[in-house]
Amino acid sequence: xxxxxxxxxxxxxxxxxxxxxxxxxxxxxxxxxxxxxxxxxxxxxxxxxxxxxxxxxxxxxxxxxxxxxxxxxxxxxxxxxxxxxxxxxxxxxxxxxxxxxxxxxxxxxxxxxxxxxxxxxxxxxxxxxxxxxxxxxxxxxxxxxxxxxxxxxxxxxxxxxxxxxxxxxxxxxxxxxxxxxxxxxxxxxxxxxxxxxxxxxxxxxxxxxxxxxxxxxxxxxxxxxxxxxxxxxxxxxxxxxxxxxxxxxxxxxxxxxxxxxxxxxxxxxxxxxxxxxxxxxxxxxxxxxxxxxxxxxxxxxxxxxxxxxxxxxxxxxxxxxxxxxxxxxxxxxxxxxxxxxxxxxxxxxxxxxxxxxxxxxxxxxxxxxxxxxxxxxxxxxxxxxxxxxxxxxxxxxxxxxxxxxxxxxxxxxxxxxxxxxxxxxxxxxxxxxxxxxxxxxxxxxxxxxxxxxxxxxxxxxxxxxxxxxxxxxxxxxxx
Amino acid sequence: xxxxxxxxxxxxxxxxxxxxxxxxxxxxxxxxxxxxxxxxxxxxxxxxxxxxxxxxxxxxxxxxxxxxxxxxxxxxxxxxxxxxxxxxxxxxxxxxxxxxxxxxxxxxxxxxxxxxxxxxxxxxxxxxxxxxxxxxxxxxxxxxxxxxxxxxxxxxxxxxxxxxxxxxxxxxxxxxxxxxxxxxxxxxxxxxxxxxxxxxxxxxxxxxxxxxxxxxx
Ligand code: SF4
Numbered sequence: 158x159x160x161x162x163x164x165x166x167x168x169x170x171x172x173x174x175x176x177x178x179x180x181x182x183x184x185x186x187x188x189x190x191x192x193x194x195x196x197x198x199x200x201x202x203x204x205x206x207x208x209x210x211x212x213x214x215x216x217x218x219x220x221x222x223x224x225x226x227x228x229x230x231x232x233x234x235x236x237x238x239x240x241x242x243x244x245x246x247x248x249x250x251x252x253x254x255x256x257x258x259x260x261x262x263x264x265x266x267x268x269x270x271x272x273x274x275x276x277x278x279x280x281x282x283x284x285x286x287x288x289x290x291x292x293x294x295x296x297x298x299x300x301x302x303x304x305x306x307x308x309x310x311x312x313x314x315x316x317x318x319x320x321x322x323x324x325x326x327x328x329x330x331x332x333x334x335x336x337x338x339x340x341x342x343x344x345x346x347x348x349x350x351x352x353x354x355x356x357x358x359x360x361x362x363x364x365x366x367x368x369x370x371x372x373x374x375x376x377x378x379x380x381x382x383x384x385x386x387x388x389x390x391x392x393x394x395x396x397x398x399x400x401x402x403x404x405x406x407x408x409x410x411x412x413x414x415x416x417x418x419x420x421x422x423x424x425x426x427x428x429x430x431x432x433x434x435x436x437x438x439x440x441x442x443x444x445x446x447x448x449x450x451x452x453x454x455x456x457x458x459x460x461x462x463x464x465x466x467x468x469x470x471x472x473x474x475x476x477x478x479x480x481x482x483x484x485x486x487x488x489x490x491x492x493x494x495x496x497x498x499x500x501x502x503x504x505x506x507x508x509x510x511x512x513x514x515x516x517x518x519x520x521x522x523x524x525x526x527x528x529x530x531x532x533x534x535x536x537x538x539x540x541x542x543x544x545x546x547x548x549x550x551x552x553x554x555x556x557x558x559x560x561x562x563x564x565x566x567x568x569x570x571x572x573x574x575x576x577x578x579x580x581x582x583x584x585x586x587x588x589x590x591x592x593x594x595x596x597x598x599x600x601x602x603x604x605x606x607x608x609x610x611x612x613x614x615x616x617x618x619x620x621x622x623x624x625x626x627x628x629x630x631x632x633x634x635x636x
Numbered sequence: 637x638x639x640x641x642x643x644x645x646x647x648x649x650x651x652x653x654x655x656x657x658x659x660x661x662x663x664x665x666x667x668x669x670x671x672x673x674x675x676x677x678x679x680x681x682x683x684x685x686x687x688x689x690x691x692x693x694x695x696x697x698x699x700x701x702x703x704x705x706x707x708x709x710x711x712x713x714x715x716x717x718x719x720x721x722x723x724x725x726x727x728x729x730x731x732x733x734x735x736x737x738x739x740x741x742x743x744x745x746x747x748x749x750x751x752x753x754x755x756x757x758x759x760x761x762x763x764x765x766x767x768x769x770x771x772x773x774x775x776x777x778x779x780x781x782x783x784x785x786x787x788x789x790x791x792x793x794x795x796x797x798x799x800x801x802x803x804x805x806x807x808x809x810x811x812x813x814x815x816x817x818x819x820x821x822x823x824x825x826x827x828x829x830x831x832x833x834x835x836x837x838x839x840x841x842x843x844x845x846x847x848x849x850x851x852x853x
Pocket of ligand 1: 473525531
């Protein structure tokens with residue numbers, strides 16, 4: 158496998174643009190999920206009201222994160238869970254490895270967890286001789302192929318059926334087939350044995366409920382129910398930002414997340430786990446360990462713009478809607494989290510220095526902001542980070558515009574100037590019907606994008622924000 | 637690893653950051669006025685049974701309505717014959733126990749995980765049904781059904797009509813009164829579209845789901 162990193166985003170993007178098979182897969186993904194999402198959001202009352210409410214709940218939770226974390230851990234412990242704290246990925250991996258070793262466990266199953274990708278848990282465990290088996294079909298394919306996920310919801314989207322079949326022939330020894338059902342059954346049969354023999358199951362967490370100490374995990378396949386239900390010990394790895402105040406908040410978030418992610422009204426399975434079983438006869442593991450990971454998250458709380466990043470519920474809608482992601486796919490970002498959300502959280506998690514190009518991997522068209530179920534203003538975040546890059550490395554236009562922006566933030570009263578600059582920048586980028594090197598200054602503003610637009614014109618972008626359109630509509634209907 | 641210092645450090649960092657953010661918060665709030673989109677009205681249905689069935693059928697599961705348990709029982713028997721199931725796992729709920737006691741087949745109640753992997757059908761009831769989404773809600777403290785509903789390739793659920801609620805909000809309110817160790821929401825059968833976005837059923841859980849609603853218990 159080529160060593161792809163965010164530092165070489167420029168070259169990665171170029172290579173991806175020439176990959177026609179990848180292009181086909183991305184087209185399929187973004188069209189299918191985009192369409193499904195559009196249909197699904199019509200099956201609720203007041204989608205915009207739900208988004209607004211969700212963003213308020215998240216904002217309030219993050220502003221009081223210390224209090225909610227205290228509440229969550231206190232209630233989870235009361236219910237029998239054991240809480241662990243990890244400052245960074247290395248610590249989280251050491252805690253998990255320690256738990257596995259203490260139990261003398263040889264076999265470990267894992268369900269999909271982006272946080273464990275972030276900490277490179279598998280590599281850390283493998284170094285110590287533990288080979289965790291991924292059980293989500295997409296993740297298992299990726300693991301067999303020794304690759305990394307290219308999408309946060311459908312990790313193996315860059316692979317064709319044929320490639321997957323060849324992989325199974327080689328690694329699992331099945332007969333050649335092009336039948337998706339047969340390939341799926343291969344995974345079922347192979348992994349069932351792993352579930353039966355594993356002593357430890359590792360999962361991620363979608364939401365933690367402060368009021369009850371509950372963790373909630375969503376899925377379609379059932380492998381999470383098996384991972385968290387069969388082995389004696391369940392270890393759940395979660396970022397400290399995953400909290401919601403109360404159980405009833407799930408009503409809103411369970412309407413938003415599946416519809417935004419896969420266009421489902423509800424994901425097939427939700428497991429709500431509160432502590433450990435109360436009598437030994439009951440089903441389920443004997444132990445529950447919750448590992449809470451910071452890894453740079455607490456620092457993001459220090460500014461309202463960066464704090465928004467922590468509201469993300471990892472639905473993937475911003476990836477599917479992004480004209481850049483649609484062209485280059487997930488791997489070109491060279492980071493664990495791809496797409497618009499990846500472009501804003503990776504530099505914050507791993508440092509701006511190594512990820513300078515990522516905040517520029519966007520045309521600031523605002524499509525991500527329109528679809529985001531928790532209303533994260535990703536363009537605003539991108540500008541904020543670009544300003545940080547500019548601070549470090551002054552350069553022609555960047556330093557001019559972005560310094561203006563960061564200055565605006567330094568003197569708070571002139572914040573309006575900052576948002577004006579943002580709008581101005583957006584205009585520079587989004588000019589005319591098509592965006593291409595000749596028709597905008599984007600090439601100068603964002604070097605990687607300048608390159609990819611050489612290959613083709615990007616689709617028209619939303620010039621008016623949804624908010625504006627909505628406002629106009631409201632005014633019209635009132636008048 | 638000294639996890640207590642990690643905890644202290646993380647809390648310190650959180651509090652420090654939140655304090656640093658305060659002056660910016662005011663400015664940010666001023667420029668990001670929140671909008672009022674009005675109330676979010678929950679869905680209330682005239683006929684919960686009908687709505688539940690429609691929504692569940694729409695995602696590829698089977699749903700049938702029976703006037704009483706005896707009729708549901710006959711359908712269970714038919715299915716066992718149709719699938720030529722040799723071993724059937726059953727939960728410990730009342731309705732399921734009653735049905736099993738009148739059918740001549742090899743039932744295992746409270747099967748171990750190992751036994752479950754050899755069962756062709758799993759039969760459970762559920763504590764709630766959600767009409768809005770066609771969702772079954774099972775609680776580990778109420779019924780031994782968590783793996784019975786998951787491991788065998790066919791899952792049959794006997795659901796009393798009185799357990800149906802309009803929406804998830806109603807269920808969450810009732811659940812929060814006495815939360816089981818594990819609560820599972822089930823909407824349709826196990827599925828994946830990880831290979832070229834092609835839908836495949838029964839990847840880790842059941843390939844087929846039958847919900848039999850019993851109107852009069
Ligand atoms: S930023 Fe918003 S749209 Fe993107 S993954 Fe997170 S929640 Fe979804």
